[in-house]
Amino acid sequence: MSDIPEPAAERSGSALSPFRHSIFRSVWIATLASSFGGMIQGVGAAWMMVALAASAQMVTLVQASITLPIVLLSLVAGALADAFDRRKLMIAAQVFMLVVSAMLAIAAYIDWVTPWLLLTFTFLIGCGAALNAPAWQASVGAMVPREDVPSAVTLNSMGFNLARSVGPALGGLIVAVAGAAAAFTINALSYIGLIGVLARWRPEREERLLPRERLGSAIMAGIRYVSMSPSINSTLVRGFVTGTGASAASALSPLIARDLIGGGPVTYGLLLGAFGVGAVAAALWSHRLRIAYSNELIVRFALAASALGMAICALSSSLTLTMAAMLLCGVGWVLVVSILNATVQMSAPRWVVARALSLYQMATFSGMAGGAWLWGYVTEGSGLATALLIAAAVQLGCIALGRWFRLPETEAMNLDLLGFPEPETVVPVQGRTGPVIVTIEYRIAEEDVFAFLAAMAERRQIRRRNGARRWSLLRDLSDPEIWLERYHSPTWTEYVRHNRRFTHDDAAIGERIRALHQGPGTPAVRRLIERTTGFPPDAIGPHPEEWAAPMTDQGRLS
Template identity: 55%
Template sequence: MVALVQASTALPIMLFSLVSGALADNFNRRRVMLVAQSFMLAVSVSLSAFAYFGLITPWLLLTFTFMLGCGTALNNPSWQASVGDMVPRDDLPGAVALNSMGFNITRSVGPAIGGAIVAFAGAAAAFAVNTLSYLPLILALFRWQPKYDTNPLPRETMGRAISAGLRYVAMSPNIAKVIFRSFVFGLSASAVLALLPLVARDLVGGGPLVYGVLLGAFGIGAIGGALLSARLREFMSSEAIVKSAFIGFALSAILTAVSTNTWLTSAALLVSGACWVLALSLFNVTVQLSTPRWVVGRALSLYQTTTFGGIAGGSWIWGQAAAENGAEMALLASSVVMLIGGAIGLRYALPEFKTLNLDPLNLFSEPLLALDLKPRSGPIVIMIDYIIKEEDMNEFLQVMATRRRIRIRDGAGHWALMRDLENPEVWTESYHTPTWVEYVRHNQRRTKADAIVGTRIRALHKGDAEPRVHRMIERQTTLPHDIAAHKMPIDMS
């Protein structure tokens, strides 16, 4: 049951974050956060009422915890993406670390305050105070009036927005590496927090007060990690910091497993907390700096889904392991997984993001068309002709492999590269979009980093003019009245 409490918080984030990410990218993020915070306020009011009347049971508490997790799942992508909206790109790592520090201050101070309230006034009073804590944030969101860039295109449907986010991450190797590493970290690191009550009771031999001390040590370590983050980035690469966090967390988990002294365990948890924030904040920053703003909410939601999925799964796995073999063996096993996660960096190292410019290119303008197309008209077929000399063919194919990934990542389908059999120097790139508005959206997603690929392709093109672009719309060859005629019954009389 101890591990289920943490799992019930993390599970909604794993299940619903992708939808929340699509909402964060397609709706006003401030309003999404207001809805999420108001929902959590309503759940907290209900929890306080049930506690006041003595109706709380363990499973009902898990239900309320799950509902609060749903509110967190709705809130998190908009919250995290808003950090990048408020600060310049160069300041984003520090802003994310500061956000993590604030979260971990509440993590360390909150239980102490909650425990004091429970001791003096009971659990219902503690839940009531927690309910009141939502009001200042809701008020701040009401007063905050951010300026968002307006997009004249119609909003994406939810299904298409989710598929666009999945496609973008799948076709972005840098983000995929981060997501995989964050899953492994969450899976293994969850053991310490999930089993901390058992550590306090069984390994250290303490009670609620000792648990509060240990949790506070973890929170203080997390604050220290956030403060160290900027200094470490000055002389260490992203991969070196993350690898150190994996190793440091593993060693501290081992020490936590074998220690029977409160202060020694607290020292180990200081290291665990620091490594926790160093790894997760750097994962977060890497995702944000590897993603353009139009899809950052969905990318962050996928990152959070895998991270909290690892935490939820790990909480259950290590809880079961502790039930069968004790908390000590469960922590030792988790440390082995953590060390494996550090070794994975030898093959899937985190990218360095300082030189990546993902600002929108903003060079596309809709062409003048002879046909009167509607936004939903389609499917649209694009064909681009290039003249490539034989000696440049290998380089051209390499560059076009990158172009293919970018096209598909930004929403194109049925991408193909064809060579003219009668004139081998003529190459044609083709791709489809479902509608005209999706073609426009596809081109608006192009970034300044993507423009480098286009520049290389144009340099290889040897035609007298720019590569020729054909924009076409697919049409059926059978007219509607012909279809109806084929379906009419034949009179055999």
């Protein structure tokens, strides 16, 4: 079998088709303006750190201070985005970042900024970004239809990098003429437009049929789902390694401008601008690439371009050549990020998509935050050129990882939820009634046993990642054709929640299993509630579900 996948089937839609949807278009434009402010603020913060005569590690920590909150808070933010109104979460995050940016501008105007105070403010802005990102990215699926999601994700990356193509150069000019405080002020003002657009948006609310999950349970459900989804796991590994290597280009850009080229803030802005131009070009080009080639092949090409760009940066002292190299880095970065992000979005159903995206962000930004510190440390010990060459080698190593962590093709997946009507029961139950034990009885012919076991292995993974506990498969010793699937749910609500998480792709496994069933009708399903013993009849009362939970460790759920 060839190591290079065959070209993917033709995708629907076009690169600009998400703009047909007015809400996506409005939010995209407002986010673009906010991204311009963020780019200008980033140039101001990085160059202010250089002006404060900080060490190379302190300069790279500006990048780390923005990405570290995403590592620390993304999973909580993802759980909140899946549980609460995403629009309100985004508004809260934007207001918080506006306030923090305004405080940073005031501190800069009155000359109170120190290296550690600057890192504190950039860290707080990163906290706002961490709260905003999962809600914003998960909202894309509510703004455009599924077939437009990959193009919408790419357009989001293009918008950010369009700002990056002009914003840094503009930021460098603003810093050179008016100082870093002016850059911070412009960033604070840039949040106002997006807050206004979000305040006017009235998305269709999904009907909530079950109580909201507790935060801890929601976080664990997200971790469980992702850990049992091989396609998402592969994406997380690639994101972490790519983030580690790619962080060198942005984190070391101020030092490249100052030490390798001998320039100032305008030179720094031009380098980031070249990076942004490459990113925009890649975003416009990416749709045609997705039509012609597989996700894996595109990512390999992008990583090679990024590695080549960083190697040229390490060896060049020419502004023109280094800008061309940064353009290559931009092409590589946006192609990788858009493919990985879209892969996660297309591999997770709506009930868990924000948490899956938050775990992807944690992996990628863990690599970026750790990489920013690592490249600063290597620069101080071995020199700037050495750090860039090692980062290029890391990107090439991520290409090799594709042999074991290949990216899936997601266009054929159908992750729409099936729907599950709550069963009627003769014994009265409430949401907190439990534990609930479910058994499903199959009759399987001897010649179908191996096919049945293979299908049940997939069934086990689906059951467990959707929340079932203590799943087991039993065989009757007196009648070997009888097989019993069994699993637990802690409460009736969790049992219903588990079944409402099944998608059309999950149902295909169930159809394979039912096709192997030889008995009359469909497999028999029994829903049981575990009972305790030792109560006199007159102590039971009219609501037996009140004492359904076990009183001893025997039979308790793990």
